[in-house]
Amino acid sequence: MVYRVGLLGLGTVGTGVVEILQRPPHPLLQAVEIAAVGVRSLDKPRLVSIPPERLTTDLERMVSDPEIDVVIELMGGLEPARSLILKAIDHGKPVITANKAVIARYGMEIFQAAAQARVAVLLEAAVGGGIPVIQALQQSLRASRIQAVWGIINGTTNFILSQMAQEGSSFAEALAQAQAHGYAEADPSADVEGWDAADKIAILASLAFGVAVPRQAIPCEGIGSISPTDLRYAREWGYTFKLLAIAQRTEGQGAETTLDIRVHPALLPVTHPLANIQGADNAVWVQGDPLGQVVLAGPGAGRGPTASAVVGDLLTLLAHLQTGAHLPNPLWGLPASPPIASLLPLAEVQSEFYVRVLAQDRPGVMGAIGTCFGRHGVSLESITQKECHQELAEIVILTHTVREADCRQALAEIQQLPQVAGIPSLFRVVR
Numbered sequence: 378m379v380y381r382v383g384l385l386g387l388g389t390v391g392t393g394v395v396e397i398l399q400r401p402p403h404p405l406l407q408a409v410e411i412a413a414v415g416v417r418s419l420d421k422p423r424l425v426s427i428p429p430e431r432l433t434t435d436l437e438r439m440v441s442d443p444e445i446d447v448v449i450e451l452m453g454g455l456e457p458a459r460s461l462i463l464k465a466i467d468h469g470k471p472v473i474t475a476n477k478a479v480i481a482r483y484g485m486e487i488f489q490a491a492a493q494a495r496v497a498v499l500l501e502a503a504v505g506g507g508i509p510v511i512q513a514l515q516q517s518l519r520a521s522r523i524q525a526v527w528g529i530i531n532g533t534t535n536f537i538l539s540q541m542a543q544e545g546s547s548f549a550e551a552l553a554q555a556q557a558h559g560y561a562e563a564d565p566s567a568d569v570e571g572w573d574a575a576d577k578i579a580i581l582a583s584l585a586f587g588v589a590v591p592r593q594a595i596p597c598e599g600i601g602s603i604s605p606t607d608l609r610y611a612r613e614w615g616y617t618f619k620l621l622a623i624a625q626r627t628e629g630q631g632a633e634t635t636l637d638i639r640v641h642p643a644l645l646p647v648t649h650p651l652a653n654i655q656g657a658d659n660a661v662w663v664q665g666d667p668l669g670q671v672v673l674a675g676p677g678a679g680r681g682p683t684a685s686a687v688v689g690d691l692l693t694l695l696a697h698l699q700t701g702a703h704l705p706n707p708l709w710g711l712p713a714s715p716p717i718a719s720l721l722p723l724a725e726v727q728s729e730f731y732v733r734v735l736a737q738d739r740p741g742v743m744g745a746i747g748t749c750f751g752r753h754g755v756s757l758e759s760i761t762q763k764e765c766h767q768e769l770a771e772i773v774i775l776t777h778t779v780r781e782a783d784c785r786q787a788l789a790e791i792q793q794l795p796q797v798a799g800i801p802s803l804f805r806v807v808r
């Protein structure tokens with residue numbers, strides 16, 4: 378039996394997939410034939426050799442071709458990727474995709490179509506590159522009630538923050554290095570603004586909590602405002618900065634489907650399991666009952682690791698088909714008709730905060746700042762005067778756990794104090 382694969386895209390990941398399939402590491406993969414490869418340009422030089430007659434720009438035809446058994450979508454972007462996936466499903470073909478942007482936005486549409494057509498859609502490569510986190514959340518960890526999934530799931534920002542922490546680089550310098558290493562794109566917005574991580578945590582939360590997550594409602598803050606000064610102070614106190622994607626159940630909110638999902642930079646104690654994930658690596662920390670805590674870590678992107686996840690899905694699919702099963706494993710995919718999660722507004726999130734205030738170096742300033750916090754019920758763990766620049770003193774504050782809205786109201790008042798020149802930094806502290 379030969380399984381004919383149609384590959385949509387022969388870029389970074391597509392090339393890696395062809396490399397693996399040309400030297401199959403598992404006997405089942407010897408049955409795979411790359412029957413067609415869809416690209417934008419037929420003339421582009423390629424890193425792998427594909428017979429020219431198998432390259433095509435007619436992707437629509439490929440996904441409806443009865444000769445193609447499995448479609449692997451590695452083109453990226455929203456359209457035409459979404460329409461091609463739906464068309465492949467409509468023609469009864471199982472689909473493997475690495476496209477987190479499409480799954481985060483159109484996952485429910487795609488999985489409903491797949492359930493109706495009774496075909497599988499597998500997406501291991503969409504989150505965490507080579508880390509097998511999707512199958513873990515779909516299958517291995519499902520016997521526990523998942524309480525929280527936290528991730529460092531964007532390699533570019535983790536590389537930038539690691540460079541800033543280890544080399545003392547500014548954000549701009551570290552970004553330039555990330556671009557030189559090929560980690561960051563020319564337009565790095567999706568990474569540094571946290572949008573890519575938000576796509577991925579939407580997918581992980583859907584799997585962990587069995588809900589549909591409205592992607593656009595996820596609060597998202599990038600890493601551009603972290604300064605070397607903040608990194609230095611954080612280190613002095615035993616913290617490190619990470620861009621965290623957080624999804625967790627809310628306590629005492631009653632509704633089962635109210636979730637706390639957000640993406641933002643945070644100070645993390647250096648003893649936290651996610652604190653030592655360096656460079657472009659990714660990690661996902663899952664907490665469940667009776668499971669306890671599990672950390673999955675490894676290369677979060679790149680040709681080899683991502684292709685390995687894609688081909689792993691292909692192997693899973695082939696093994697399943699070889700048993701003669703006609704229906705996909707019910708544990709695969711996102712739930713087809715789940716309840717829609719409502720997200721806890723950021724203002725209601727309880728957190729500790731790190732605040733850096735620039736104020737005149739005069740007696741009474743610390744007292745005035747403390748009074749403003751006190752008026753809004755924000756209790757402080759520490760308030761310390763650090764360096765002095767000309768007339769201005771740098772005051773660094775760590776709060777106890779407070780409601781975010783209360784902290785922000787206090788800071789709005791502090792900003793108005795005549796002695797205060799500015800509040801350059803406000804970050805959440807998580808533990």
Ligand SMILES: NC(=O)c1ccc[n+]([C@@H]2O[C@H](COP(=O)([O-])OP(=O)(O)OC[C@H]3O[C@@H](n4cnc5c(N)ncnc54)[C@H](OP(=O)(O)O)[C@@H]3O)[C@@H](O)[C@H]2O)c1
Nearest residue numbers: 386387388389390416417418451452453475476678679683
């Ligand atoms: N790169 C990673 O490390 C990584 C990691 C995890 C997930 N992913 C995901 O994997 C997917 C692929 O990423 P990639 O980095 O491999 O992308 P890429 O290098 O930009 O490659 C995209 C491929 O798709 C083709 N393509 C794009 N739009 C097309 C269109 N409208 N018609 C025909 N062909 C089209 C391109 O054709 P041409 O070659 O002719 O231009 C190219 O071969 C994305 O969803 C991405 O988010 C990537």
